[in-house]
Amino acid sequence: METNTVGKEEGTDRAFRDAMVDKLRDWGSARTGPVEAAMRAVPRHAFVPSATLEQAYGPGSVVTHRDENKRAISSASAPGVVAAMLEQLDVQPGLRVLEIGAGTGYNAALVAELAGSEGQVTTVDIGADIVAGARRGLAAAGYDRVRVVHGDGEAGHPEGAPYERIIVTAGAWDVSPAWREQLAPGGRLVVPLRMRGVTRSVALELDGTVWRSVSIVECGFMPMRGPSAVEETNLELGADSGVWLRVDDGQPIDADALGTALTSAPVLAWSGVVVPWTPMTHLDFWLAGAAPICRVLVSDRAREAGLVDPIYSWGSMGCYIDGSFAYLVRRPAPGDAGQEMVELGACAYGPDGEWLAGEVADRVRAWGAARVRDELEGLRIEVHPEGSADNPAAMITADKRHSRVFVTTTGG
Ligand SMILES: C[S@@+](CC[C@H](N)C(=O)[O-])C[C@H]1O[C@@H](n2cnc3c(N)ncnc32)[C@H](O)[C@@H]1O
Structure with missing residues (x-):
């Protein structure tokens, strides 16, 4: 049952959206003008038609799909996390961006807003019904220029590569080699990475064969699904x-x-x-x-x-x-x-x-x-190729299928 429709409550949704963005600015989740403007422009309620305006513009995530065990498998992520990850992603007009985890399509619309008419946005989801829902939401909100692909995001989407930015919006246990292959030189990957059961949204840039963090944000995410998923x-x-x-x-x-x-x-x-x-x-x-x-x-x-x-x-x-x-x-x-x-x-x-x-x-x-001593600022996450040498200074070394993740700090 649809409880909200784009444009139906003209003015009302605008007030809800502005109140949400004002809070995100106060909390420091939306820090820059472009992210703030994108979040004011995109009607979040169009992507969660079964939610009330209060739910759509509230601080939490809005779950849209559950599996047979009632476990949430798709949602519109909490707006604070969405804003913080967009800040990490640093999308400029004209960039090619790949999103893994289309979900409702809301974040893809925000990315499209940031990349502008010259940019290209592709989003992939593993759920066929989820892909259909994302397409509907994007069309209803006027962002049907976003390409929505059904597939396993572990493989990225080679047809549209290279991408200057890749953002993953499901919890990843490892960094897929495909994401490195499909990222343009000098590009950036933002991924909610799980290390010892702790998830952080990490903005990573490549330095040779090593991914180095340029920003780390606390978050929680539903895990990536599919053949390469690793359960706790x-x-x-x-x-x-x-x-x-x-x-x-x-x-x-x-x-x-x-x-x-x-x-x-x-x-x-x-x-x-x-x-x-x-x-x-x-x-x-x-x-x-x-x-x-x-x-x-x-x-x-x-x-x-x-x-x-x-x-x-x-x-x-x-x-x-x-x-x-x-x-x-x-x-x-x-x-x-x-x-x-x-x-x-x-x-x-x-x-x-x-x-x-x-x-x-x-x-x-x-x-x-x-x-x-404020050394929490000194936290770094590095993703090295599998088989790399130990880092004795690491507070966590997490061995994955394709990589070794080291968490280090200047303190501790
Ligand atoms: C938190 S939701 C994404 C939120 C979305 N970006 C939005 O704005 O609504 C996570 C999504 O990741 C998708 N997902 C999980 N595993 C995946 C995989 N291996 N490849 C692609 N999508 C996947 C889920 O189906 C789910 O829709």
Whole structure:
């Protein structure tokens, strides 16, 4: 059922769109004139016809397709992420741009707006029905000059290559060799890259055979699908506990030993690091210095039972080793009026719980010190060809099918 139609609520959608863009500017997601102008120009509601104007112009993503298990497989991404990635992409008029993940077509329309009438925009999606929906949205909003292709974006779209810009709008586990082959010299790739289960939108440029980051933005994305997709491992800790460890990159994990971890007494270690209660920038990467990192996913049932009390609604980042695991916790801390402050710490279970909780608290302290010295700005992500030499300075080395990803920082 369609609840909004382009032009139907003339003026009303304009007010919604302007309010959305004003917020994106205040948050710093839309920083430059061209991105701001494109987002004011493109009617987002035309791409999500089943959504109300409030939903279409709200801060969240709008899910449009789910699989047989009700898992979201396509959406219009949250406008803040869309704006931040367009800033990373830096589209100039006249450029040829390839998007992987057409979804609703909304982002492709924004790219078309930025590339102008001299530019060329191609967008690829793996879902045939999704491609049809993107074409409808683009036509309704007046952007039918965007080419929408049905296919696996892992292969790019060689027929339109080379591209000065490639943007991937689904979570990628690796950087496809096809994207490098199809990128024009001096071009830029923006991709939400998954490293140890942590996703960052990374703007990469080629330096010989090495991709080097020029900008890194925090984000979350539904994973790329298709034959080359790599699933994360989800391990429930014991039967029906409602607590899972999610591990990426094929990291070894001892299911038997961890299965009994929750039967031991929890150990707490507070870090003394007091921060405003806002998202913890790049702390997840810092934890990798303690042990293999994982996501600790917690059901409401386990949380209500007091078994595990993580920091976010979905759970916390954590670490594991043999039969023990630790996850981040927080407690209220004094602060200036109006600013909620929290102290961060670790809670661990298992035979090495005391040691692991201490290690995680140490890593939180290292992150806290880097934050104070502003070294989070020094975070770099490099994608080297498979088989490249180790980088001893890397805080994370993630081996992929085609590449080795190194995460480094000037601090830590
Ligand atoms: C978050 S949505 C993209 C949002 C989109 N750019 C928009 O503006 O609406 C992710 C999309 O990636 C697509 N996708 C997933 N795996 C893919 C693949 N291997 N090749 C091409 N598209 C893929 C999904 O079908 C989904 O439509």
